[in-house]
Amino acid sequence: TQTTRPQRMLAAVQKNATRGDPRSVVKAIDQFCRQKEWAMNVGDEKGCILDSVVTEVNPETVLELGTYCGYSTVRIASLLPPQAKLITLEFNPGNAAIARQVIAWAGLEDKVELVEGASGDFIPKMKEMFGIKTFDLVFLDHWKDRYLPDTKLMEECGLLRKGSILLADNVICPGTPDYLEYIRNSPRYKSQFFKSHLEYTKVEDGLEKSIFLG
Numbered sequence: 001t002q003t004t005r006p007q008r009m010l011a012a013v014q015k016n017a018t019r020g021d022p023r024s025v026v027k028a029i030d031q032f033c034r035q036k037e038w039a040m041n042v043g044d045e046k047g048c049i050l051d052s053v054v055t056e057v058n059p060e061t062v063l064e065l066g067t068y069c070g071y072s073t074v075r076i077a078s079l080l081p082p083q084a085k086l087i088t089l090e091f092n093p094g095n096a097a098i099a100r101q102v103i104a105w106a107g108l109e110d111k112v113e114l115v116e117g118a119s120g121d122f123i124p125k126m127k128e129m130f131g132i133k134t135f136d137l138v139f140l141d142h143w144k145d146r147y148l149p150d151t152k153l154m155e156e157c158g159l160l161r162k163g164s165i166l167l168a169d170n171v172i173c174p175g176t177p178d179y180l181e182y183i184r185n186s187p188r189y190k191s192q193f194f195k196s197h198l199e200y201t202k203v204e205d206g207l208e209k210s211i212f213l214g
Ligand SMILES: CCNc1ncnc2c1ncn2[C@@H]1O[C@H](/C=C/CNC(=O)c2cc(-c3ccc(F)cc3)cc(O)c2O)[C@@H](O)[C@H]1O
Pocket: 040, 041, 042, 065, 066, 067, 068, 069, 089, 090, 091, 092, 095, 117, 118, 119, 120, 141, 142, 143, 144, 146, 169, 170, 173, 174, 198, 199
C-alpha cells in the first residue's frame, strides 16, 4: 500500500540521521526535500532566520502552530535553555504521529509537548493545561488564513505579554495578506520583515517578526 510523504520523510530521518542529534535530523529532512520530494518545512534558509530569532529571544515558553512533521519543532527545541517548554499544535493525526517520531529521533521529547488538536480549540486551554501564563515566542506556520484569527485569540486569552514575539512563516508565499495588514498597522505591534525564499526553491518568501507592545 502507498506510503505518505511524511512517512517517507520519517524513513529518511531514521535512515540518515543519528539518534539524539537534532542537527543531523534537520540535515536529513533538508536533503530529502532537496533531492527526493519537496515538502512544506520552513527549510534551511528561513530556518537560519528562525534559529537567530530563537537564540535572540532565548524563550522559556514557545508555542508553535502547525507542527506538520516536526522540522521547525526540532530546530526550535534544540536551541532552548534547559527548563524551557515548546508546545506545538497539530490537528492531523497522521502528521502528529510522524512528528512525534521525528522529535523522538532528535532526542527532544522532554522539551516538546505535541498537542493533537486544532489551535482554535487549544489556545484557550493553554493556561489550564500547561500552567502557561504567557508565551515568549510564537511560531505561526499553520493554515495561512488562520494566522489572524489565532493571533486575535491569543490576545483575547491574555497569552501575549509586553515583549512577546510572533514569528510568521510564508507571509509572501503562499501569503497571509489579512495577517500582514493587521499586524503592520496595529499600534500594539512593532513588525520587521525578513526577506528570504520559499523552502528549497528560488521563489520569494519571508518571515514577519512582530513584537507585542502590550
Ligand atoms: C485549523 C487551524 N488550526 C490548526 N491547528 C493545528 N494544526 C493545524 C491547523 N491548521 C493547519 N494545521 C496543520 O499544520 C500544517 C499545515 C501547514 C500549512 N502550511 C502551508 O500551507 C504551507 C504551504 C507552502 C506552499 C508554498 C508554495 C506552494 F506552491 C505550495 C505550498 C509553504 C509553507 O511553508 C507552508 O507552511 C498541517 O500539518 C496541518 O495539519
